[in-house]
Amino acid sequence: MKALLIIAHGSRRHQSNDEVTNIAKQIRTCEEHDFDIVESAFLELAETLIPTGIERCIKSGAKEIIVVPYFLNSGTHVTKDIPEIISAQKSLYPDINITLTRHLGASPVMLDLILQTASDTVIN
Amino acid sequence: MKALLIIAHGSRRHQSNDEVTNIAKQIRTCEEHDFDIVESAFLELAETLIPTGIERCIKSGAKEIIVVPYFLNSGTHVTKDIPEIISAQKSLYPDINITLTRHLGASPVMLDLILQTASDTVIN
Numbered sequence: 001m002k003a004l005l006i007i008a009h010g011s012r013r014h015q016s017n018d019e020v021t022n023i024a025k026q027i028r029t030c031e032e033h034d035f036d037i038v039e040s041a042f043l044e045l046a047e048t049l050i051p052t053g054i055e056r057c058i059k060s061g062a063k064e065i066i067v068v069p070y071f072l073n074s075g076t077h078v079t080k081d082i083p084e085i086i087s088a089q090k091s092l093y094p095d096i097n098i099t100l101t102r103h104l105g106a107s108p109v110m111l112d113l114i115l116q117t118a119s120d121t122v123i124n
Numbered sequence: 125m126k127a128l129l130i131i132a133h134g135s136r137r138h139q140s141n142d143e144v145t146n147i148a149k150q151i152r153t154c155e156e157h158d159f160d161i162v163e164s165a166f167l168e169l170a171e172t173l174i175p176t177g178i179e180r181c182i183k184s185g186a187k188e189i190i191v192v193p194y195f196l197n198s199g200t201h202v203t204k205d206i207p208e209i210i211s212a213q214k215s216l217y218p219d220i221n222i223t224l225t226r227h228l229g230a231s232p233v234m235l236d237l238i239l240q241t242a243s244d245t246v247i248n
Contacts, residue, residue, distance in 0.1 A: 016197040033239050066242045073140040101241050109240045113233045115157050117225050118128055118190045
């Protein structure tokens with residue numbers, strides 16, 4: 001089974017965390033992907049933390065976990081903190097294939113997202 | 125003339141600010157939109173600040189400015205700080221059509237961006 005784990009920074013503001021959890025829920029219910037499991041987790045300040053998110057995916061039967069950092073910029077969290085946590089998780093679960101992707105801000109689709117957001121509002 | 129102004133939070137880390145500036149540059153050079161002017165600006169901590177970004181668009185000839193918040197979550201910056209700044213700018217330039225869009229994280233395209241990022245890395 002294959003899992004998608006979306007990692008956000010985490011906020012003291014519950015609503016911000018709920019937005020991330022809701023994105024995971026929306027992806028879970030849409031059918032345009034081949035993930036059997038979709039979870040979200042946070043680097044800090046909010047539950048679920050990353051190790052618990054990984055554990056949850058594995059308990060749900062995941063043999064492969066794709067971890068996507070929900071971050072716009074390549075700061076220390078993206079370049080150092082998250083890779084270190086994921087590396088430790090890989091050592092902990094050597095039989096599980098855990099892959100860390102680039103952060104969202106590095107995607108070429110980001111340009112489309114900005115233009116789409118700009119044009120949506122002009123229409124409305 | 126029509127301008128796109130991308131607004132990010134701003135960071136003490138130059139590289140993070142440069143990433144935003146580079147996104148504006150990439151959009152400027154791509155041809156899949158009808159913006160004559162593409163600029164970026166920051167809420168705080170970095171130059172150019174939002175009022176200067178607006179002024180720059182107007183000096184370049186913009187009569188319409190679409191302002192897109194480059195933010196993932198709907199915190200106070202998105203719900204209060206940025207709308208207040210944009211409102212003040214609208215009062216300052218009543219002849220310019222300034223529109224503030226929703227923030228990137230609120231876009232339904234965000235789901236595609238996450239799935240695209242996940243699948244890219246699996247292929248690589």
